[in-house]
Amino acid sequence: MPHLDQRLKIVARQVRCGTHADIGSDHGHLLKALLASGRIERGIAIENKVQPYANSQATLAGFNAEVRLADGLAGLASGEADCLSICGMGGESIVRILDAYPDRVPDTAIFQPNRKPELVRAWALRSQYNLVDETIAHGHWRYVILRFERPGNRQQTHEDPAYDGLDRDAALLFGPHQLRHRTSEFLTALREEQAYLTSLNRLGEEAANRLAVITRILAE
Missing domain, CATH: 1.20.5 (Single alpha-helices involved in coiled-coils or other helix-helix interfaces)
Known part of the structure; x- marks a missing residue:
């Protein structure tokens, strides 16, 4: 996938849906790659800074994509996207965006936190999402890519099976799938x-x- 570094290539491989929203799109290359490869039908890029907004507009010109100037999920309607990605932010920022409009987070979400991924994992547990995949990408440092899905049979008490039988503190800090595989x-x-x-x-x-x-x- 052209113009994507290793971490965004891994994110792109996690996406296949109708409409995908990318929050903090920066340059718009992730959505362009997803649209060009047919992994999505429509893209929504949301950016809260003027220059990245302009960058994404230029990158996505001619594609079935809309670029919006907004703060996080304020720029997305509930049910509008089938899948969501937020990449290149700290875990604190990602959780702040998600908690601001929880009803606008779709059932599939992929995150690449630059730091504190444990905050994102903890958000998923309390928000009834299951961690279905976590992959490490190498760049300036080790990046973790987390894919979450919300099960259809939601219960009042949510237990993600990925954490079954594991030390919860260790699994939140370093990832339940990483702990099981112990590569x-x-x-x-x-x-x-x-x-x-x-x-x-x-x-x-x-x-x-x-x-x-x-x-x-x-x-x-």
């Missing part, structure tokens, strides 16, 4: 982070918690 790459990354955190003279509460969780995972 050599995943374990190597944990050992490297463990060595780095152990080398520090002083750890804050968050870092100390990460170190404790990593130590538990590697001891299994």
Whole structure:
């Protein structure tokens, strides 16, 4: 897929639907690739900054896509999109966007948080979405791509089967699918982070918690 880096190529492979909305479209290349490859029929790009809005307009000219200047899901009507993506933001920003208009989040959503993916996983649990896929892409650092789907048989108490039998803190921090697969790459990354955190003279509460969780995972 032209103009897409590795992380966005992985995001694109997760998408196949009628109408797809991309929040924070930046350059519009993700939607262009999805439309050009036939993975979607219609695209909606939403951007809250003037220059990225103009960039997306130029990229998507001639395609079945609409570019909107709006703040997150304020630019999307409930039920308008079949699938949603938010890429390249911190987990805090992604959750803020989702929580602002929860009724406008479609049943399929793909996120690529630059930091704090655990906040996105926690949002999914409380919002009754299941984590059906998580993939690591390599670039400036390790990017995690998370695909969520909302089951049709929603219950008052939601339990995502991806977390069954796992240490919940560890699964939220590092991903339930990653914990189950325990690939050599995943374990190597944990050992490297463990060595780095152990080398520090002083750890804050968050870092100390990460170190404790990593130590538990590697001891299994």
